[in-house]
Amino acid sequence: MIIQKQYKFYAAHRNEELTDKCRNLHGHRYGLICHFEVERTGALTTLFGDFDAQIEPHLKEHYDHGMLINKSDPLYETLKEHERRTGERFRFKEFDAPTTVENLAFTLFSEIIEMGFRLSHIEVRETDSSVITYTREDWIADNRDRSRLSGEKPSAVRE
Template sequence: MLTITKRLEFDAGHRIPDHKSKCRNLHGHRYALEITLQGEPIDSPGASDNGMLMDFSDVKQIAMEHLVDIWDHAFLVYEGDSLMQLLLSGLPDHKTVVVPQIPTVENLAIIAYQILAPRYRQRFGAKLQLAKIRLYETPTSWADYTASN
């Protein structure tokens, strides 16, 4: 099976409320998101994307629309962190994204997969699937979430 990967970057803040160290404080990261798609190249002579799994510009457009533009320069807050939600709600025009799990890089990779997988499937059906999400929290620390098929 052939794979392609597109890398996108965004900035976001978060906190890990119960962390034993400084990560319990408000802080941010320059995240890098790698989207790996798996499938067979398109066989459609004369088509713009003939010979490709998916045009990289389309991979990017879907990820930007459904995830990156939403998370970029936002504060990612756990839905159970009511104190942080209260604080952020008092900031006018603040970009807050509430997530269902504590926003560790591991959980954010899973959430990113859950958001993006149906979007790529919607576009190409069973011919193409989101195989893996790799989310870097720092240049030396990341989490991978792989499709379980």
């Protein structure tokens, strides 16, 4: 059985490797739709609140009104230096790769799996007209070949 739950959060990011408008720091109201696989054990399988009790606080603490940032982005060190110099603190969600919606989906999928939930897939909405579907098969492939996250060639293919 599939149970579907929807969430949203606001976050800033940039795609530092691009040369278009997305290289600029900007924000999105991200939408997340989780498709949970559950086993029917009786008349009541799962309370929707069981999902919300873990996922909503996680999104609020780590994502909402924060900045998704690649630790290799030169802007990251600039912002960290600003924090050291001024004592001001930013909410960073640090990535080891570009903050693309694909990498966001990988990260969210991984975190939700770590909470003990079984996902068939998630949908991540970056804008009203731009949504990706990220499946368990995508997650397995990304874990098998981490070069997919950075866009590098797999080590066996490098020249």
